[in-house]
Amino acid sequence: MPRLAPGFVPPVAIDARRRTPIYRQLYEWFRTAILAGQLRPGQRLPSTRQLAAELGVSRIPVLGAYEQLHAEGYLESFVGAGTCVARSIPERAPLIGRPAARHAAGRVPNGVGPRRTSRLARTIFQTDQSWLGNPGAFRISLPALDQFPSTVWARLVNRHARRVTRGMMAYGDPMGDGSLRAAIAEYVGAARAVRCDPSQIMVTTGSQQGLLVTARVLLDARDAVWVEDPAYPGARQALLAAGARMVPVPVDEDGLDVARGTRASPSARAVYITPSHQHPLGVTMSATRRMTLLDWASRAGAWIIEDDYDSEYRFDSRPITSLHSMDADARVIYVGTFSKVLFPALRLGYVVVPKDLVPAFSAMRDASDVFSSTLYQAVVNDFIREGHFARHIRRMRMVYMERRQALVDAIRHEAGGRLEVIGAAAGLHLAALLPPGVSDEDVARRAAAKGILVTPLSSCCFSAPQRGGLILGYGGITPHDIREGVKTLAGCLEGR
Numbered sequence: 001m002p003r004l005a006p007g008f009v010p011p012v013a014i015d016a017r018r019r020t021p022i023y024r025q026l027y028e029w030f031r032t033a034i035l036a037g038q039l040r041p042g043q044r045l046p047s048t049r050q051l052a053a054e055l056g057v058s059r060i061p062v063l064g065a066y067e068q069l070h071a072e073g074y075l076e077s078f079v080g081a082g083t084c085v086a087r088s089i090p091e092r093a094p095l096i097g098r099p100a101a102r103h104a105a106g107r108v109p110n111g112v113g114p115r116r117t118s119r120l121a122r123t124i125f126q127t128d129q130s131w132l133g134n135p136g137a138f139r140i141s142l143p144a145l146d147q148f149p150s151t152v153w154a155r156l157v158n159r160h161a162r163r164v165t166r167g168m169m170a171y172g173d174p175m176g177d178g179s180l181r182a183a184i185a186e187y188v189g190a191a192r193a194v195r196c197d198p199s200q201i202m203v204t205t206g207s208q209q210g211l212l213v214t215a216r217v218l219l220d221a222r223d224a225v226w227v228e229d230p231a232y233p234g235a236r237q238a239l240l241a242a243g244a245r246m247v248p249v250p251v252d253e254d255g256l257d258v259a260r261g262t263r264a265s266p267s268a269r270a271v272y273i274t275p276s277h278q279h280p281l282g283v284t285m286s287a288t289r290r291m292t293l294l295d296w297a298s299r300a301g302a303w304i305i306e307d308d309y310d311s312e313y314r315f316d317s318r319p320i321t322s323l324h325s326m327d328a329d330a331r332v333i334y335v336g337t338f339s340k341v342l343f344p345a346l347r348l349g350y351v352v353v354p355k356d357l358v359p360a361f362s363a364m365r366d367a368s369d370v371f372s373s374t375l376y377q378a379v380v381n382d383f384i385r386e387g388h389f390a391r392h393i394r395r396m397r398m399v400y401m402e403r404r405q406a407l408v409d410a411i412r413h414e415a416g417g418r419l420e421v422i423g424a425a426a427g428l429h430l431a432a433l434l435p436p437g438v439s440d441e442d443v444a445r446r447a448a449a450k451g452i453l454v455t456p457l458s459s460c461c462f463s464a465p466q467r468g469g470l471i472l473g474y475g476g477i478t479p480h481d482i483r484e485g486v487k488t489l490a491g492c493l494e495g496r
């Protein structure tokens with residue numbers, strides 16, 4: 001490893017065996033030495049000829065390194081005085097040591113202490129993402145990926161990827177592709193009785209973004225929002241990220257308790273609700289409650305954010321029509337997603353926006369991430385229009401019905417008396433209550449140690465629930481794995 005003699009600059013180290021070119025090694029060495037304060041502003045550097053001779057390398061890489069350092073403002077030259085470190089570099093360099101290495105190691109610069117983030121970021125930071133790497137039973141929010149028509153999908157992706165148009169490569173409408181919006185309007189009209197025209201559809205990056213954009217359009221900081229208790233944690237995150245103040249409202253067998261909400265916060269700005277299939281308890285909001293809620297919203301001038309995330313899959317009756325379909329006052333913002341009916345990594349969803357709010361939603365979407373991937377919008381559009389979507393949903397309904405039955409039967413067989421199934425009429429998950437006094441977090445921890453992922457009901461609650469419970473996803477696992485999973489889970493209920 002050739003070294004430049006110490007004295008006028010610290011020893012320059014390069015290593016000809018490294019794959020990094022010599023000019024790059026020299027550039028990085030000088031840049032780091034300047035940032036670390038080892039080379040001071042105004043300090044003279046050896047000439048390129050001298051440095052090349054001392055290092056035993058050709059002059060070309062030395063010239064390349066100096067040129068780059070000049071271009072970035074680290075060096076300056078004067079006729080007759082040679083090259084020196086730019087005098088404009090501050091004496092106290094912003095980063096000490098080797099910046100790239102420090103950042104790669106995720107370390108914080110010395111002496112800075114914990115760095116301040118916004119209050120909002122501190123509020124929403126504590127989500128548990130540990131489930132992401134767990135492929136086992138009973139992860140919630142996962143559809144039957146093993147049953148997805150991947151060949152058809154690949155053909156449609158290829159069709160658009162091979163003949164990508166200029167329109168698809170340029171900036172697009174923040175509200176989404178016109179043809180897809182028309183297809184979605186037709187679909188929600190037929191399947192969910194949501195009456196709207198395509199101009200009211202905003203295509204989003206999943207319902208998570210739909211909720212966030214909706215909250216940002218409708219709410220100011222600290223505005224009160226009724227939230228179901230227990231609730232979908234993703235919705236809580238979105239509302240918190242928009243600065244809303246949560247007002248937990250209990251859910252009973254008829255859904256959100258509107259009378260309790262009215263007592264707690266009569267003039268709340270909005271309510272977040274999953275009326276077709278309450279997340280996580282699985283209850284369906286009764287017609288009376290729906291009417292009471294619409295009436296309250298109308299009188300209070302409040303918005304209703306309806307999250308209709310998995311209502312395509314209902315097993316004991318036809319799908320329950322949306323709350324949106326009962327709304328005569330344009331107060332309901334309807335949020336839908338392709339995460340359950342196609343797959344979550346697609347990151348596509350939609351919001352049905354009241355007509356007068358379309359410009360505000362469009363502007364907020366533009367400010368957030370401009371618009372969703374045009375390629376996947378085009379693919380989903382074809383998938384719907386060519387009939388694959390309707391066929392897939394029909395087929396999946398049978399698949400989920402079988403998986404749900406496998407889970408209900410296995411629970412009855414292996415854990416009857418210790419798990420009380422509730423809310424199994426729809427969707428891709430069910431809730432099961434534990435005997436009084438049993439901690440759902442303890443059971444979830446024991447299960448996780450055995451590779452089983454169950455979500456404790458308490459993780460969805462604002463305060464400790466009267467009875468603990470487990471949220472069990474069955475959409476993404478086969479009946480065989482469901483049965484094996486329940487056997488393991490039964491052992492965890494015994495404290496094993």
Ligand SMILES: Cc1ncc(COP(=O)(O)O)c(C=O)c1O
Nearest residue numbers: 141206207208232279309337339
């Ligand atoms: C209540 C609820 N809403 C929405 C979603 C879907 O979110 P996204 O469309 O962002 O994937 C889920 C997924 O688990 C959910 O449970």
